[in-house]
Amino acid sequence: MRTPAWVPYAFLTPALLGLGLFRVVPIGIALVGGLFGTSLMGETVFRGLGNYAGLAEDPDFWNSVRVTLTFNLIVNPLQVVISFMLAMLMARPGRFVGPLRTAMLLPITVSIALSSVLWNILLDPGFGPVNGLLRALSLPPQPFFRAAHESLASLIALCSWRGTGYWMLFMLAGLGAIPPEVNEAASIDGANWWQRLRFITLPLMRRTLAFVLIADTAVNFLLFAPVYVITNGGPAGSTALLMFEAYRAAFTYLDSGRSLAISSVILVIIAAVATLEMRLFQAEDSA
Amino acid sequence: MRITRRAAVTGLAAGALARPARAASALKVAWNGWPESQVKPLFDAFHAANPDISAPYELIPFAQLFQTLEIRLGARTPEPDVYSCDSPLTASYAVRGHAMALDDWIDKSRFSKAALDAATVRGKLYSAPFCTSSILLFYNRAYFKKAGIEPPSADVTKRWTWEQVVEAGRKMSEPAQNRWGLIIEQAERPYQLLPFGQSLGGVPLSEDGLRATGYIDGPAFVEAFSFLQRMYTEWKIAPPGVFDNNITPDLFGSGQAAMFLGGTFDLDLFRTKYPDLDWGVAPHPYFAKGKPVTPTGSWHIGVNPRTRDKAAVEKFIRFMLSDEAQTAWFKLRPYPPVLNAVWGKVPETFGQPAWQIVRHELANTAMSRPASPGYREFEDLLRVALRDMQAGGDVKTMLTASAGRMDRELAKYK
Numbered sequence: 001m002r003t004p005a006w007v008p009y010a011f012l013t014p015a016l017l018g019l020g021l022f023r024v025v026p027i028g029i030a031l032v033g034g035l036f037g038t039s040l041m042g043e044t045v046f047r048g049l050g051n052y053a054g055l056a057e058d059p060d061f062w063n064s065v066r067v068t069l070t071f072n073l074i075v076n077p078l079q080v081v082i083s084f085m086l087a088m089l090m091a092r093p094g095r096f097v098g099p100l101r102t103a104m105l106l107p108i109t110v111s112i113a114l115s116s117v118l119w120n121i122l123l124d125p126g127f128g129p130v131n132g133l134l135r136a137l138s139l140p141p142q143p144f145f146r147a148a149h150e151s152l153a154s155l156i157a158l159c160s161w162r163g164t165g166y167w168m169l170f171m172l173a174g175l176g177a178i179p180p181e182v183n184e185a186a187s188i189d190g191a192n193w194w195q196r197l198r199f200i201t202l203p204l205m206r207r208t209l210a211f212v213l214i215a216d217t218a219v220n221f222l223l224f225a226p227v228y229v230i231t232n233g234g235p236a237g238s239t240a241l242l243m244f245e246a247y248r249a250a251f252t253y254l255d256s257g258r259s260l261a262i263s264s265v266i267l268v269i270i271a272a273v274a275t276l277e278m279r280l281f282q283a284e285d286s287a
Numbered sequence: 288m289r290i291t292r293r294a295a296v297t298g299l300a301a302g303a304l305a306r307p308a309r310a311a312s313a314l315k316v317a318w319n320g321w322p323e324s325q326v327k328p329l330f331d332a333f334h335a336a337n338p339d340i341s342a343p344y345e346l347i348p349f350a351q352l353f354q355t356l357e358i359r360l361g362a363r364t365p366e367p368d369v370y371s372c373d374s375p376l377t378a379s380y381a382v383r384g385h386a387m388a389l390d391d392w393i394d395k396s397r398f399s400k401a402a403l404d405a406a407t408v409r410g411k412l413y414s415a416p417f418c419t420s421s422i423l424l425f426y427n428r429a430y431f432k433k434a435g436i437e438p439p440s441a442d443v444t445k446r447w448t449w450e451q452v453v454e455a456g457r458k459m460s461e462p463a464q465n466r467w468g469l470i471i472e473q474a475e476r477p478y479q480l481l482p483f484g485q486s487l488g489g490v491p492l493s494e495d496g497l498r499a500t501g502y503i504d505g506p507a508f509v510e511a512f513s514f515l516q517r518m519y520t521e522w523k524i525a526p527p528g529v530f531d532n533n534i535t536p537d538l539f540g541s542g543q544a545a546m547f548l549g550g551t552f553d554l555d556l557f558r559t560k561y562p563d564l565d566w567g568v569a570p571h572p573y574f575a576k577g578k579p580v581t582p583t584g585s586w587h588i589g590v591n592p593r594t595r596d597k598a599a600v601e602k603f604i605r606f607m608l609s610d611e612a613q614t615a616w617f618k619l620r621p622y623p624p625v626l627n628a629v630w631g632k633v634p635e636t637f638g639q640p641a642w643q644i645v646r647h648e649l650a651n652t653a654m655s656r657p658a659s660p661g662y663r664e665f666e667d668l669l670r671v672a673l674r675d676m677q678a679g680g681d682v683k684t685m686l687t688a689s690a691g692r693m694d695r696e697l698a699k700y701k
Contacts, residue, residue, distance in 0.1 A: 040383050040699070042363050060692070126465055126526040127538070135463075146528035147678055234671055235678045251354045252667040253696050254383075256361075 030263040037257035051261035061262070063237045064245045067152065068221065068266075071241060072273070075156045076217050080209065083164040087171030088201075101172075104165035112162065116229035119158045120145065145230050148238040155239055158226055163219070167212050174208030175201070210281040214274050221270045242266050312599035316344040317359060319352055319371035319586055325619040332615060333606050340599045347371075353663065360385040365593045368600050372414045372589030374405040375656040375666070378496065380589055381413035382660040382700060387592040389415055392604050402625035405584045405655045414587035415604050418622035420550055421645040421653065422472075422479060422582050424452075424572060425557070428565040430459045430466075430545035439569035441640040443647045448575040449483075449514065452546065456524030459545040468524030470538055472549035474677070475530045477669045478582050478656065479548065483515055484508035485654050486577035491669075496659025497701055499693035503669065504686035511574070512673070513682045520679050527677040540564055548572075551621055554641055568641045571648065583653035585622055623649060664696035 037047045055061045090101050107115065122130050123144040131141035144154045178201065186196050202209075224243040227233060233240035233248070242262055250259035318326060323346065330344055345367075347355050356370055360380070372380060380386035388411040395403055395412075402416035424439060424447065431438045436455050439447040456468020473479045481491055489507025492499055502508075519527040529535060539547035540561040547553075548571070557566055573579040588607060594600050606612055614632045617624050623645050624630060630637055630646065637646070659665055672689040676682055 042361070042384065120531075125528050126462075127529070127534075127543075143528070143678070232671060232674065235675050236680070248667070251357055253664055254357065255699075 027267060030260045030267065033260035034257065034264040036260075037255065047257055051257045052265075054258060055261055055265070060237065060240070061245065064233075064240045064242050065265075067238065067240050068242045068269075071152060071156065071223075072217065072220050075159055075220050076213060078156065079160050079163050079167055079216055079220075080213050082160060083167035083212065084171050084205075084209070086164060086168045087175055090168065091172055091175045104168055106165070107162045108166040110162070112225040113229060115158065115162050116226040119154075119161075119226070120230045123154060145239075146235060148234075148236045151231055151235060151238045155226055155231070159220065159223065163216065167216060170208055170212050171205070174205050177208075178204045206281055210278065213281075214277050217273055217277065218270055221266055221273075242269075311339040312341070312596045314340060314342040314369060314594075314596065314599055314603055315367040316342050316603075317352075317356060317367040317370040318344045318346055320346040320348040321620060328619060329607075329612065329616055332612065333603065336606055337599075337602050340602060342603060360591065363593065365591065365595045368591055368594040368596065369603060370589050370591070371417075372587045374414065374416070374419075374584040374587045375658070375662045377406055377414040377587060377589070378408045378658050378660045379663050381408040384592060385589070386413040387590045387594075388413055389590060389604065392601050393608065397608075397626050397628065399625055399627060399649060401583050401649055401653050401655060405658075406587055408658065414589050415608055416625040417588050417607060418585045418616065418620075419583055419625050419649065419653075420552075420585040421623050421648045422548060422550055422571050423641060423644060424569040425539060425547040425549055425553065426567055426569065427539070427542065427545050427547075428567060429542070431455075434458045434545075438567055439572075441567070441569055441644060443570045443579075443644060446570045446579055447572045449486075449572050450575050452572050453518065453522055453524060456518075456545065457522055460522075460524045462523045462526075465526070465543060467526050467544045468522075469518065469546045469548065470525060470529065470535050470544040472535045472547065472553070473530075473532045474525070474535070475670050475674045476532075477666050477673070478584070480512070480515065480673055481656060482571070482580040482582050482654065483511035483574075485580040486573045487511050488577065492657040492659050492665065496657050496661065497697045499665065499690040499697065500687070502690070503665075503693065504683065504690040509683045509686060512676060512686065514574075516676045516679070516682055519677045530674065551623060551641065551645060555621060568644065570644050571652070579652045580654045581648040581652045583649060584655050659697070660700040661693075661697040665693050668692050668696070
C-alpha cells in the first residue's frame with residue numbers, strides 16, 4: 001500500500017504550526033518592531049534605524065555585547081566538553097551508573113528561576129553556606145556574584161551546574177548509537193583508548209556534538225533568569241547580558257522599540273554563531 | 288490585636304450579611320501581593336458594603352508588580368480597572384495616560400499633606416492615597432548591653448546622628464561571625480537611601496523631575512553615599528550585598544545585627560515571629576551637620592482611565608478611603624495611615640513609642656521621593672549604582688555616570 005503524498009505533511013503540521021506561531025511570528029514581530037517606537041501615550045511611531053543608531057551610541061549596549069560574547073565563548077565549549085566527559089563516564093556499565101545518571105540530571109528538574117534563587121542564597125558572601133564551608137576549611141570567603149571579577153564566572157558555574165546533565169543525555173544517546181563492533185574491531189587491531197576516542201568516537205559523535213553545541217549556544221545567548229534574579233546586570237555591568245538589557249529597555253526604560261532592536265541583534269548574533277558552528281563541523285566532515 | 292482585627296472586619300461586614308450577593312458590576316483589581324489573609328477581609332468588607340459589585344483581585348508579588356502593570360496597562364485595554372500604584376510612580380502613570388485624575392472623588396481635607404503630595408501631579412490627584420510609610424531605627428538590647436553602650440533614645444529631640452550609629456556599630460560589629468552593627472532593610476532602594484543625601488541638603492532631581500546631572504551627583508549625595516559606602520567597605524558595620532528585603536528583617540530578628548533601619552511593617556513581625564528578641568525603637572538617624580529627613584510614601588490606588596464602569600470604580604475608591612476601611616486596613620497591616628482621623632481611632636496602638644515617633648516624622652521630617660514622570664528609570668538606575676557602590680569604587684564617578692544615563696532616559700518626557 002502506498003502512503004498518500006499528504007500524509008507526512010499532516011504529521012508535520014502541528015509541529016510546524018507551533019514553530020510558526022511561537023518562533024517565526026515573534027521573530028517577525030521583533031524585526032519589524034525594532035523599526036518602530038512608542039510615544040508616551042502609546043501611539044506607534046516609525047523610527048527606521050533610529051533604535052539601532054541609539055544602540056550604536058550607547059556604551060552600555062556595547063558593554064553588554066562584550067559581556068554576552070565573553071560569557072558564550074566560555075560557557076558553550078565548557079558545557080559541551082564537560083557533558084561529553086560525563087557521558088563517556090556514564091556510558092560504561094557499572095553498579096552506580098544508574099543513580100549517578102539520575103543525580104546528574106536532577107539540576108535540570110529545578111526551574112532556572114528557582115535554581116537562581118537557590119544559588120543566590122548558597123553563594124551569598126555573608127550568609128551563604130558555601131562561604132561557611134570555605135571559612136570552616138580556613139579558606140578565604142569569596143564575594144561570588146557581588147564582585148565584578150567573580151560574577152561572570154559564578155554565572156557560568158551556575159549555568160553549567162544546571163546544563164551539563166541535560167546535554168549529557170544527548171551525548172549518551174549519541175554514544176549509544178555508535179555500533180559496538182566498530183570499537184571492538186579497533187581494539188582487536190590494537191588501538192588504545194585514546195586512539196579509539198580520537199579516530200572512532202569523536203568522528204562518529206560529530207552530529208551529536210554539533211547539535212549540542214548549537215542548541216546550547218542558542219540557550220545561553222538567551223539566558224536571562226539568573227541575571228534578573230541575582231545580579232541585575234551588575235556589579236558594574238559585569239553580568240549585563242543582552243537579554244537582560246532587552247528586558248531593561250522594555251520594562252525599566254519603557255522603550256519597546258529599543259528592546260525589540262536588542263532582541264533582533266541577539267537573533268542576528270545567534271544566527272551568525274550557529275552558522276559558524278555548523279561550518280566548523282561540516283568542514284571536518286569533508287576532510 | 289487579633290480580636291480587634293476580627294471585630295473591625297466583622298463590624299464592616301455585618302451590614303450586608305442578610306442581603307443576597309448578586310454582582311451587577313465586576314471590577315478587575317491588580318493588587319500588590321500582600322498576604323491573602325490581610326487582603327481578603329478588606330475585599331470581603333467591600334463586597335459586603337457593595338453587594339452589586341464584585342471585585343475579584345489578583346495578588347501580584349511585589350517583585351513582579353511593576354512589570355506586570357507595564358504589560359497590562361501598556362495594552363491600553365479597560366483592564367485592570369484599578370491597580371496598586373507605588374506612590375512615586377503616580378506621575379509616570381499619569382503622563383502616559385494610565386491614571387485618571389481623582390479629585391472629584393477625594394475629600395482632600397481628610398488626608399495628611401505628605402500623602403496628598405505623593406499623589407499630586409501638575410496640581411491634580413492622579414492616585415488615591417491608600418497607605419504611607421515611615422522608617423525607624425530598631426535595636427537589639429543584648430548587643431548594647433554586651434558592649435556597654437546606652438541604646439539610642441526614642442525621644443525625637445535626642446535623635447542619633449549617623450556618626451553615632453557608626454561609632455556604636457563598630458564596637459558591636461563582628462563581620463567574621465556575621466554579626467553586624469547595622470542592617471538596612473532595603474539596602475539598594477532609593478526609598479531608604481535618598482534621605483542620606485537629603486539630610487545634607489541634597490535634591491535628587493531638578494524641579495520638573497527631568498534632569499539628574501548636577502542633582503543626584505551633586506556634593507550632598509556624593510558625601511552622603513561615600514559615608515554609606517564606608518559603612519560597608521571601611522568600617523564594616525553593615526553586610527555588603529544583602530539586598531533582599533525578604534531576608535533583612537529576619538537577619539535582625541534572628542540576632543545578626545545590633546541595629547536595623549526598617550519600616551513599621553516589621554513591628555508586628557518582630558513581635559510575633561521573634562518573641563524572645565529584646566528590641567527597642569528610636570528615630571531615624573541624620574548627619575550631625577545636616578537635618579533629619581525620613582523616607583515616606585507607599586501604596587496608592589490607581590484608576591485606569593479606560594475602565595468601563597466608572598461608577599463602580601468610584602464606589603471602590605470611596606470605600607477604600609473611608610474611615611472604616613482605613614482603620615480596618617491599619618489593623619490588618621500596620622502601615623502608617625494616610626487619613627488624619629485614623630490616628631484617633633486606635634489609641635492603644637498609636638500610644639506606643641514607635642507610632643509616636645512615626646507621627647512626628649510624617650508631620651516634620653518625611654520627604655517624598657522626587658515627583659518625576661521618569662521615576663521608574665531614575666529609581667532603577669540609582670539602584671544599580673547603589674548596589675555597585677557597596678563593593679567599593681569612586682562614588683562621584685559612579686553617580687556622574689548614573690546621572691548621565693538618567694538624563695538620557697528622562698529626555699523622552701521633555
